[in-house]
Amino acid sequence: MSIPTTERRGTALRAVDLVKRFGEGETAVTAVAGVSLGFSRGEFVAVMGPSGSGKSTLMNLLAGLDTPTSGRVMVEDTDLSGLDDRRLTLLRRERIGFIFQAFNLLPTLTAEQNILLPLKLSGRRPDRSLFEEIVGALRLQDRLGHRPSEMSGGQQQRVAVARALLTEPAVVFADEPTGALDVSTGRELLGRLREACTRLGQTIVMVTHDPTAAAYADRVLLLSDGTLHGTIESPTPREILAAMAGMES
Numbered sequence: 001m002s003i004p005t006t007e008r009r010g011t012a013l014r015a016v017d018l019v020k021r022f023g024e025g026e027t028a029v030t031a032v033a034g035v036s037l038g039f040s041r042g043e044f045v046a047v048m049g050p051s052g053s054g055k056s057t058l059m060n061l062l063a064g065l066d067t068p069t070s071g072r073v074m075v076e077d078t079d080l081s082g083l084d085d086r087r088l089t090l091l092r093r094e095r096i097g098f099i100f101q102a103f104n105l106l107p108t109l110t111a112e113q114n115i116l117l118p119l120k121l122s123g124r125r126p127d128r129s130l131f132e133e134i135v136g137a138l139r140l141q142d143r144l145g146h147r148p149s150e151m152s153g154g155q156q157q158r159v160a161v162a163r164a165l166l167t168e169p170a171v172v173f174a175d176e177p178t179g180a181l182d183v184s185t186g187r188e189l190l191g192r193l194r195e196a197c198t199r200l201g202q203t204i205v206m207v208t209h210d211p212t213a214a215a216y217a218d219r220v221l222l223l224s225d226g227t228l229h230g231t232i233e234s235p236t237p238r239e240i241l242a243a244m245a246g247m248e249s
Contacts, residue, residue: 010040010041011038011039011040011041011074011076012039012040012041012043012075012076012170012171012203013038013039013062013073013074013075013076013170013171013203013205014036014037014038014039014073014074015035015036015037015038015058015061015062015071015072015073015074016036016071016072016073016074017034017035017036017070017071017072018032018034018035018036018037018058018061018068018070018071018072018073019032019033019034019035019068019069019070019071020032020054020057020058020061020066020068020069020226021069030226031054031057031226032054032057032058032061032068032226033054033225033226033227034071034227035058035071035223035226035227035228036228037221037228039171039203039205040203041201041203042197042198042201042202042203043197043203043204043218043219044193044194044197044203044204044206044216044217044218045203045204045205045206045217045218045219045220045221046206046207046208046213046214046216046217046219046220046221046235047059047205047206047207047208047220047221047223048207048208048209048211048214048220048221048222048223048240048244049222049223049224049229049247050224050244050247050248053223053224053225053226054223054225054226054227055207055223056175056207057226058223059173059175059205059207061073062171062173062205063092063096063098063173064080064083064088064091064092064096065092068081075091075095075096075170075171076095076170078091078095090122093118093121093122093167094122094167094169095169095170095171096169096170096171096172096173097163097164097165097167097169097171097172097173098164098172098173098174098175099157099160099161099164099172099173099174099175099177100160100174100175100176100177101175101176101177101179101180102180103148103153103156103157103159103160103180104160105148105156105159105160106148107147107148107149108147109147110144110145110146110147111140111143111144111145111146111147111148111151111155111159112144112145114148114159114160114163115131115135115144115159115162115163115166116131116166117163118163118166118167119166119167122167124167126166127166127168130166130168131166133199133200134162134165134166134196134200135162137192137195137196137199138158138161138162138192139158140155140158140159140162143155143159152185153180153181153182153185154181154182154185154186154188154189157177157178157180157181157185157189158189158192161177161189161192161193161196165196165200165202169202170203171203171204171205172196172202172203172204172205173204173205173206173207174193174204174205174206174207174208175206175207176207176208176209177189177190177193177206177208178190178208178210178213186210186213187212190213190216191216193206193216194216197218204217211237211240211241211244212237214235214237214240215235215236215237215240217235218233218234219231219232219233219234219235220232220235220240220243222243222244222247224247229247230243
């Protein structure tokens with residue numbers, strides 16, 4: 001099976017013949033139907049598709065949050081299908097990062113404490129030079145002592161991004177990361193994610209419905225009825241809109 005990937009710096013994540021069905025018999029629904037994909041290290045990929053296309057299900061499978069009916073997901077050299085619940089939990093904690101539309105910060109902790117929390121939970125010491133680089137890139141230096149209630153939505157989301165990046169995961173999954181932000185703040189955040197790929201070599205897989213957000217990615221994967229409908233390299237908002245219109249017509 002040929003895996004579509006740029007292979008620029010090795011593969012951070014790949015899926016082989018991935019299938020996810022819900023239910024059984026005549027009422028079964030296939031949400032993901034035989035998808036094979038590869039994601040290179042340092043690559044920013046957006047996943048788009050009409051409502052019900054399977055993009056959220058695909059992200060959950062790739063992130064190890066759900067189990068495929070058949071097929072495999074590989075995070076670097078680890079096959080998720082070979083892991084029990086304990087080892088899968090450890091892998092998600094140490095090698096996968098998450099950025100959600102909801103910021104998911106603990107209100108009683110400062111920004112710095114929220115950023116460091118995953119490392120503290122796993123008993124790992126933070127790399128202070130990397131911490132300072134990420135905090136500087138996200139322009140959070142003057143907010144580290146603030147609690148979430150003392151920060152704007154954009155600042156809180158940047159804290160969530162820093163938290164995801166500091167663990168140096170193989171891949172970060174971003175689920176509608178700008179959905180709760182205004183246009184200007186959302187564009188600033190996307191620029192910071194783009195910079196994380198460029199400066200830190202971070203792989204990011206982002207599910208979004210926004211063509212402007214998707215245009216920050218290196219490529220856009222288009223899903224329809226659980227299958228890969230097409231790929232747009234170096235996308236522009238106009239190209240994405242045209243492709244989406246063609247899928248929905």
